[in-house]
Amino acid sequence: MRYRGIFAAAVLAAVAGATEAAALEYVPVYNMSFLGGQYFMQGSRGNLNGNVRAVAAPLLRRDSEWSFLPLYVGEYQGIKGVDDGVGAGTLYQQKMDHKASFAALYTPRGGPWKLKPSLSYKREFLKETRDESWGRGLFDYEKLAMGFEAENLYREPFSYRLGMDIYRIRFPNYQSLESNAGTDPQGNPLGRELASRNVLDTYNYQLSASASYPLPYEEPVMSLTAEYGFLYQDYHDQRLVDARGQLADQSRRDFLQTVSMGATYPRPVQVFGEACRLDSSLAFNFAYNGSNQNTYDASRTQFVGDSYSYYSAGGGPTFRMAWGDKKRPAMASLSMRYHHVAYLGRQAQDGDGIYSGSQQWQDRYLLGLNYAYPIARGFYLKVQTNLLWERSNQNYEKTYAYNYQTANYIMGFTYEY
Incomplete structure (x- = not known):
């Protein structure tokens, strides 16, 4: 709850400041998908199920220099992906996630650069058994992130980009069996890497650079x-x-x-x-x-x-x-x-x-x-x-x-x- 509150307050402050400065032009962008299907593994098959995805990404343009990009993505996956992790004999898996982000896009006049700071929050829920309740999955996680990207559009649509992201991933329900026990059956302290409570939680720091190039150039x-x-x-x-x-x-x-x-x-x-x-x-x-x-x-x-x-x-x-x-x-x-x-x-x-x-x-x-x-x-x-x-x-x-x-x-x- 603390992370969601911080994220919401930051987004509301940014939107309020932009609204006070000037009237915003609103460009709606929405899409939805409703898909059904089935998953197969080693000759066995799962039940018929569905995938649902909704995206709301309106563009708020203040002037030729400033634009704002709020985004919401909600997704339910009832059809297991072929490249999802496979435990012994697992045919059943359901996943649901919600992501909200807010980005500002600044394009200085007369220059090729675009600057994009961003904030995002994501919560993913995973059910691996039919009787498991949403929100109680062992591998449910939340991700709070902030980032900055600079793009040089040197020849449309070709560009190069530099980016930096800082984010935290937290598994609120995960506690290893080792962390609960503390000792092995002989009374010796456990020495495995999963012998703490928050062993999957991470702080992450990422740098990236990318470029696209036309061939031949002219x-x-x-x-x-x-x-x-x-x-x-x-x-x-x-x-x-x-x-x-x-x-x-x-x-x-x-x-x-x-x-x-x-x-x-x-x-x-x-x-x-x-x-x-x-x-x-x-x-x-x-x-x-x-x-x-x-x-x-x-x-x-x-x-x-x-x-x-x-x-x-x-x-x-x-x-x-x-x-x-x-x-x-x-x-x-x-x-x-x-x-x-x-x-x-x-x-x-x-x-x-x-x-x-x-x-x-x-x-x-x-x-x-x-x-x-x-x-x-x-x-x-x-x-x-x-x-x-x-x-x-x-x-x-x-x-x-x-x-x-x-x-x-x-x-x-x-x-x-």
Whole structure:
């Protein structure tokens, strides 16, 4: 409640100040979607369910220099996503989140820069069993954030951006079993990394830089993009685990660096005699997470150092075709993604939990198909299906699945105003 109050007071003060200064021009922007579908895993299927999403993002323009961007996003997800985490045999999951944000956009006269400070608050609720009540989920969380972005629009629509974000993530319901017990069955103090109450809560500090570039510059036929991000995560209540399985005085710190690159090539094509636009893109991403946290498997007296550090790499193509009315076209897309994660210290286990001595890795293959067709002013019919294959050398799957296939299909209507 304290964070929501701080956020609301800051937004109201900003809006009140802007309103007193000058009359605001109001440009409404709203959209909603109502989708139904089903989730499948390893030949089993979940019940039919639905997804609902609502967005309200009106633009408040004071003059040529100042604009204000309030935003609300509410979402209910009853159809489990194919890339959501998979516990052993979990077909059921429901998620609901609400996000409110407020941003000011300042464009100095005669210059290419746009400056954008922002505040946001998000609350997410997660149900993993049918009898679980909303607001009591173990992994419910709230996020309070503030940020600043500077964009230089050097040649429309191409630009480069610099950003900084500071945010806190808090899991109000999460308390580990270890934190409640405090000692093991023999009376010894617990030494695992989840032996405190707020072990998942983090303070986060993020820097980012991105750019888009036309190629060739004078008469571009394609665009290139690149982005770099640096994230420092402070797990202030998660103490380090030492080689004896006991807790040290220091807390966990993670440093995540990400790099992504992409190229997009739009061009007109003829399909069955009809003029269409085909956008072909190729994207790659790389990440490295350096963590000082270890783990200790008490059941096998196995210490695993550097178990949360990893590197990842991935990428793939996307093809998107549009035809018909330029303002309200019909659209179809195909996307393919590959993602590889390798842990630096975490070891793979066989089906009985015996450690192999080799580094644990995971490979993910994702295929997505989308279709959208305009049926009335502002309304689209939407059909989507996703398929995922997950492979790993980790074969101990009593708690989590590492080798599986999932799929879902979603269809329904969207409305934009």
